[in-house]
Amino acid sequence: MKRKLSKTTGTMVALLMLVAMLGCISEEEKETPAPTATVKVGCVYPLTGNMASRGVASRQAVELAADIVNNKYPDLNLPLAASEGLPNLGGAKIELVWADTRGTAEEGRSATEYLIINEEVDVLMGCYQSAVTETASVAAEHYKVPFLNPDSAAASLTERGFEYFWRSSPIVTTWTQNIIDFYKDVNIKYGAGTLQTLGIFNEDSLWGMEASDWVLQKAQAAGFILVERITYSRDSADLSAEVLRMEQADPDWVFMGSYVSDSILYIKTMKEYGWLPKAAIGSENMAANEVVSTAGEDLEYFLALCLFPQDIASVRELTAEINDMAMEKYGTVFDDPAARAFTGLLLIADAVNRAGSKDKEAINAAFATTNIPGEQLILLWENISFDEKHQLKAGRYAIQQYLNGEWKTVWPWDSATATFVIPMPEWDER
Amino acid sequence: MDSAYVLQALINGIMIGGVYALIAVGLSIVWGVMGIVNFAHGDWLMLSAYFSWIFYMYAGLDPLISLPLVVAIFILFGFANYKFIMKRFIDAPIVISIVATFSISLIMRFGAFIIFKPDYRLIKDHVLEGVYRFGEFQVSRAKFATFLIMIAALLLLFSFLKYTKTGKAIRATAQDRDVAKSLGVNVDRIFLITWGIGLACVAVAGTMISTFFYVFPMMGISFLLLAFASVALGGFGSVHGAVFGGIVIGIVQQLGGALVYPAFKDVFVFVIFILMLMFKPKGLFGKY
Numbered sequence: 001m002k003r004k005l006s007k008t009t010g011t012m013v014a015l016l017m018l019v020a021m022l023g024c025i026s027e028e029e030k031e032t033p034a035p036t037a038t039v040k041v042g043c044v045y046p047l048t049g050n051m052a053s054r055g056v057a058s059r060q061a062v063e064l065a066a067d068i069v070n071n072k073y074p075d076l077n078l079p080l081a082a083s084e085g086l087p088n089l090g091g092a093k094i095e096l097v098w099a100d101t102r103g104t105a106e107e108g109r110s111a112t113e114y115l116i117i118n119e120e121v122d123v124l125m126g127c128y129q130s131a132v133t134e135t136a137s138v139a140a141e142h143y144k145v146p147f148l149n150p151d152s153a154a155a156s157l158t159e160r161g162f163e164y165f166w167r168s169s170p171i172v173t174t175w176t177q178n179i180i181d182f183y184k185d186v187n188i189k190y191g192a193g194t195l196q197t198l199g200i201f202n203e204d205s206l207w208g209m210e211a212s213d214w215v216l217q218k219a220q221a222a223g224f225i226l227v228e229r230i231t232y233s234r235d236s237a238d239l240s241a242e243v244l245r246m247e248q249a250d251p252d253w254v255f256m257g258s259y260v261s262d263s264i265l266y267i268k269t270m271k272e273y274g275w276l277p278k279a280a281i282g283s284e285n286m287a288a289n290e291v292v293s294t295a296g297e298d299l300e301y302f303l304a305l306c307l308f309p310q311d312i313a314s315v316r317e318l319t320a321e322i323n324d325m326a327m328e329k330y331g332t333v334f335d336d337p338a339a340r341a342f343t344g345l346l347l348i349a350d351a352v353n354r355a356g357s358k359d360k361e362a363i364n365a366a367f368a369t370t371n372i373p374g375e376q377l378i379l380l381w382e383n384i385s386f387d388e389k390h391q392l393k394a395g396r397y398a399i400q401q402y403l404n405g406e407w408k409t410v411w412p413w414d415s416a417t418a419t420f421v422i423p424m425p426e427w428d429e430r
Numbered sequence: 431m432d433s434a435y436v437l438q439a440l441i442n443g444i445m446i447g448g449v450y451a452l453i454a455v456g457l458s459i460v461w462g463v464m465g466i467v468n469f470a471h472g473d474w475l476m477l478s479a480y481f482s483w484i485f486y487m488y489a490g491l492d493p494l495i496s497l498p499l500v501v502a503i504f505i506l507f508g509f510a511n512y513k514f515i516m517k518r519f520i521d522a523p524i525v526i527s528i529v530a531t532f533s534i535s536l537i538m539r540f541g542a543f544i545i546f547k548p549d550y551r552l553i554k555d556h557v558l559e560g561v562y563r564f565g566e567f568q569v570s571r572a573k574f575a576t577f578l579i580m581i582a583a584l585l586l587l588f589s590f591l592k593y594t595k596t597g598k599a600i601r602a603t604a605q606d607r608d609v610a611k612s613l614g615v616n617v618d619r620i621f622l623i624t625w626g627i628g629l630a631c632v633a634v635a636g637t638m639i640s641t642f643f644y645v646f647p648m649m650g651i652s653f654l655l656l657a658f659a660s661v662a663l664g665g666f667g668s669v670h671g672a673v674f675g676g677i678v679i680g681i682v683q684q685l686g687g688a689l690v691y692p693a694f695k696d697v698f699v700f701v702i703f704i705l706m707l708m709f710k711p712k713g714l715f716g717k718y
Contacts, residue, residue, distance in 0.1 A: 048540065050648050052548030204693065231693040237643070237652035240442040241687025241695055248435055264550055264644050272561055272570045272642070294550045294644055 038095040039086065039352050041066075041345065042115030042145075044126030044136050049103035050235060050261060053290045054128055058151065058341040059098065060330045062125070064322075065345035066094045077318055079350045079376055086353040094349055097121055101132045108132035112139040112147075121145065122358045123351075125344050128337065129259075130154035130207035137165045146351075146364045150344025151337050153283070154210045158391040164360075166367045168347055168384055169340055170395035172207075175305050176214040178397040179281060180222050182411045183253060186279070189413070190422060195252040195278060198224045201242060201266060202257030203234040211283065212257040219255075227251045234262040239269045247275040256282040260290050267295045267302065271427050278423035279303060284336040287400060287407055299402045301424040308339040308379055309398045309409045311417045319378045339378055347372065347384060434566050439688035440681060441569055447680020448577035449635060453653055454660035454672035455584065456631030462667030463604045463624040464520065466527045470535035471657065472650025474629055477538060478504055478636025479645040483551045486640075492556050493641050494575070501633045508629035512622050520621065535650075542647035551645040558641050576638035583634050584673060587627065591669070600624060604667065656683075659703040665716020674714065678702075 043062055045055035070093045073081040085091035097119045099111035108127050115121045116139065124140050124147040127133045133152040140147035141162045149157065149165065153172040158165070187194050198219050202212035209231070216226060228249035230242050243266065246254065254277045256266060263286050270276060285291070286304035310333065313319040322342070323333040334342060351370060355362035372384045382394045399411035401420060408418035457471045468474075478500055485496035515534065519527040558572040591597035602610040603620045611617050635653075643649065660679045664671025679699050687695030706713060 048543055048548070048647075050646075052543065052647070053550065056548055231691075233693075233696065235652050236696075237656060238446050238683075240446065241439065241684050242692040244435070244439060244442065244688055245692060261550055261644060261646070264552065268552070268642070268644075273568060274561060290550050294552045296552075296554060 037090060037092040039089065039092050039123070039349075039358055040095050040097055040119060040121040041348055042112070042119060042121030042124040042126075043096055043098050044101055044108060044111050044115065044124060044132075045098070045128060046103040046132070047098065047100040049101075051103035051129060051259065054260060054288065054337060055100075055103075057289065057335065057338045058128060060326070061334055061338040061342035062096060062345045064326060064329060065342045065349075066096055069094050069346070069349040076321060077376055078378075079346050079372055080353060086349060088353045088356040089358070094345070101127055101129075101136070103129065103132065105131045105135040109135040109139050112136040113143075116140070116143045116145050122360065123148070123348055123363055125150065125341075125348060128152065128341075129205065130157060130210070131205040133157060134206060137162060140164055145360055146367060148344055148348050148351075148367070150340045150347070152207070154206050155214070156206070156210065158389045162390070164364055166386055166390045168344055168386075168392050170307070170392060170397065172211045172214050174395065175283070175397045176211060176218055178305065178399070179215060179255065180218040180224075182281075182399045183219075183224070183279075184222055185411065185413065186420070186422065194422070196225060197227045197249075197251040197253075199227055199246050199249055199251030199254045199277065200229040200257065201246065201254065202229070202231055203259060203262055204231050205234070208234075208257040208259075212255065215255045215257070224253075232262070234259050236262070236265070239265050240272075242266075243269045243273050243275065247273055251277055253277050253279040253281070256280060256286065258282060259285050260288050263288075263291050264294050267291075267298050271298050274427050276301075276424045276426065280424065281305070281399070287336055287402075289332055289335045289338075292402075292407075297405070297430075300405075300430065301401060301403070301421055303399055303401050303410075304407065305397045306336055306400045306407065306409070307395065307397055308334065308336045309400055309415075310407060311400075311409055312398070312415060313378065313380055316378075318375075322378050334378075343377060343379055343384070435688065436685070438567055439684045441567060442688075443681035443684030444677060445569060445573040445577050445680070446684065447677035448580040449573070449639060449676075450653070450656045450660045450679050451673040451676025452576075452580045452583065452631055452635040452638075453657040454664070454676045455587070455669055456628040456635070457657050458661050458664070458667060458672035459624060459631070459669055460628040461661070462669070463600055464516075464621055465524065466516065466519070466531065467524070468628065469528060469531040469654075470538060471531075471628075471632060472654030473535045473538035473542075474504070474507070474632045474650075475636040475639070475653055476542060476645070476647060476650040477507075478633040479640040479643075479649065480542065480546060480551075481633075482637040482640040483553055483645045486553045486556070487551075493553060493637050494557055497579075497634065497637045500637045501630050504629040504633035505626040508626035509622055511629070512625035516625065517618070517621070539647055539650070546647060548647060553640050553645075556641055570642060572638070572641035576635075576641070579634060579638060583631065584669075587631070587669065590627075596620075596623060600627075656699065659699050662703050662706050662713055665713025668713065668715040671713055671715030 045058050047055045069080045072084045085093045099115050101108040101111050127136050128151050130152040133149050137147050141164050146164050149167045155171040155173050200212045202208040232242050281303035284305050326334050351366040355366040374382045385393050387393050398409045400407040401410045410416050410420040460468050481500045482493045485491040519530050558575050560571050561568045599615045660675035661672050664675030682698050683695045686698035
């Protein structure tokens, strides 16, 4: 028995060590052995868990941006592309250190603390999900490490008065207003009363709740009538009850405050029930590559907000070049969140370079004077600079519709590359 | 709120409950016979869904066609899982077996991340796409087929347990391992077969789920929690209790979501779970 138990214990220890190794793999992983003159950028993203596909897409984008900063790309009109490394720090290279949030707020904070305390990173970026960014940035603020968030939308993140938190992405109030402006324009163009009633699906984390609150508030102010709002967990194994209830309310248009996997399941469940509103719009998550590749043709006629409309952006030489590089390296072009993560790393490199040192206070001060012109961005913005709350000043969204297997810009009308289709054709009429 | 709406929610509940039942049966039978709570059960579900997707993607096999293949493979996985890993923990304290299955779960989950990447995979254009319409009601073909296959699989399982010599030996082992051994039952072989049956059940569930749910490394967790609730309601170790529990959980979830509010649908499920643990910890049909 004693022998048996010791054998059991040995197996257990081996298994646990293996699990520990697997669990920590993302925290241990580093880009290259650290030379003395590197600037350590801690990247806090969901590399495992339900949001892992998003984290991996962001990781690819950030790695490509770091490659551009660390090596010479004289033909690219991007910040620091022409030089090798950061010229004001003697050519110091960017070293990326990754930590996995597993898509949860608790892990977000501990992963950030790990990067600050164990890895002694100089600056941080992350975390895609607003709820995770919220806790991760609290740790960064506590340790006075500059934290750039390129990809979370909850407005409250920049309302906290944090000194070391910067956001290079438009907030939820901006894009929810864009949605309402779009639908108001639809009623003007297609006749008053085309769209009157609204339904909302929203996942129950900070982002989903806040986004939907803003949509509701602005929609009601614009005269739309809410007929159903459904809050749900994005980890749900089944969304039949949600869709059934929405079908019963039968709104003219639906806002889907959903992430990626739940967007896919909603589309599939709507198809299962043979139900559609006249129009359905999601955030930029709806346009994520994973939704496109998984939902496929079922995604036809759905709408998504987009900061990085490929049909317009890819006409620009710079964006087309980056798309080519991404395609060659990763087999896919950047989607919206990936384009923002890519830009985020360039912003960090620019700030550190202008700071001229790895001193965190100097880097933080440099963020305040960021001013990158639009022609040096792959995003279609006039420039990137921050206001007194450390929030991006500019930034605008387009509305896209998935038509014939491609996202096409349908609004603003004057930028449209395709005609908006309304109402969405019934499932059995396609 | 009309009666058709309520009836539609009820139909949805029965259909999805069938899925929970099938997952729960595999969990329950392993517990009933061996006293092991298999925390890796959800990850075996995930793996079987991946097998279904692989057969579809690389061999063009519809999940309905690949189902027997996946089940056969998972019976072998069940044998191997017992022979090379779980056998060593049979006489160990329960906490050891829990940690062991939990470790297997993590290895499988993170292994899936490495091998399959975190992308979502969906099987499209299979023969069960679409819905059946009965007047004003509709049922997903995939979920309806899953329900029918669940009934067929469980009838097969019940017949096996009731009428075959091996089935009787399994039941005897579940009732009292030592007595069964003294009566000449090869308990080691029974454990081996039980693991095979447990994973066969989960393979049926995983393959059928892949027809209406996206496949990705974390998918097991959502289903496992509901399967645990089903087993707790029906009773640990009771196969028919697990079936009953699964269907009731499905109905409670869907009716709760449709009649009260969808955000609370899982709250109702886990309130039942807690109440059962508090007032009837053996579950409705459990013996342990």
